[in-house]
Amino acid sequence: MTAMLASVNSLAEALLVEAAAVDIIDLKQPARGALGALDVAVVAEIVRRMQPGSCVSATIGDLPMQPELILPAVQAMAATGVNYVKIGFFPGGDWQTCIAGLQTLAEQGVALVAVLFADTRPDFSIIDVLAKAGFRGVMLDTADKQLGSLTRLMTLDELQMFVDRVASLGLLSGLAGSLRVGDVAGLVQLSPDYLGFRGALCREHSRTAQLDVAQIDKLRQHWRALAY
Numbered sequence: 460m461t462a463m464l465a466s467v468n469s470l471a472e473a474l475l476v477e478a479a480a481v482d483i484i485d486l487k488q489p490a491r492g493a494l495g496a497l498d499v500a501v502v503a504e505i506v507r508r509m510q511p512g513s514c515v516s517a518t519i520g521d522l523p524m525q526p527e528l529i530l531p532a533v534q535a536m537a538a539t540g541v542n543y544v545k546i547g548f549f550p551g552g553d554w555q556t557c558i559a560g561l562q563t564l565a566e567q568g569v570a571l572v573a574v575l576f577a578d579t580r581p582d583f584s585i586i587d588v589l590a591k592a593g594f595r596g597v598m599l600d601t602a603d604k605q606l607g608s609l610t611r612l613m614t615l616d617e618l619q620m621f622v623d624r625v626a627s628l629g630l631l632s633g634l635a636g637s638l639r640v641g642d643v644a645g646l647v648q649l650s651p652d653y654l655g656f657r658g659a660l661c662r663e664h665s666r667t668a669q670l671d672v673a674q675i676d677k678l679r680q681h682w683r684a685l686a687y
């Protein structure tokens with residue numbers, strides 16, 4: 460079964476999606492960018508307040524791929540006790556040195572999820588490198604939220620190739636990027652481990668607005684009705 464991830468930007472929103480039995484509670488500040496980070500102290504407080512057994516991820520922000528920025532940010536976020544730390548692989552910078560440093564953190568037990576951006580046309584061969592470095596998961600998202608759904612940027616065949624490659628290496632696969640209710644039926648057929656949402660769950664589908672319980676319920680009901 461494909462799980463549901465919801466990005467939230469506060470304790471109140473985290474409690475709301477926890478009550479809605481969302482599978483992965485993803486801590487993020489969308490007002491700060493595609494992978495905008497929440498302050499570490501806020502993340503630590505939310506982690507403390509979640510039920511034991513909840514699955515919580517957090518992003519480190521839209522940082523350039525510079526090891527002196529990425530590595531301390533990952534260490535600080537990991538120290539909050541989140542289950543997964545998500546790192547956006549933006550174009551440019553020094554991916555090789557970042558991955559080498561992240562491998563050391565993975566060896567120390569930090570659970571890392573790489574986020575690749577469909578609108579930057581990533582080379583999927585990086586997935587093999589990430590697996591060798593000890594990443595636990597790789598997801599596809601979108602950096603430019605004006606471009607619409609992930610499903611407009613990549614074909615279902617391309618997305619299937621991504622999911623299959625990630626799964627073949629034993630990693631978690633995730634798909635996100637302005638996904639809407641209408642995207643779910645097609646994407647669950649690809650069997651990713653999870654689908655991620657923010658905009659679709661907010662008032663007027665604006666990812667920087669507050670979460671809207673009615674939108675969460677609508678998505679959950681649609682998902683259940685698929686009975687896949």
Ligand SMILES: O=C[C@H](O)COP(=O)(O)O
Nearest residue numbers: 466635636637655657658
């Ligand atoms: O990790 C998932 C993202 O927060 C998805 O956000 P979005 O649906 O607004 O693109």
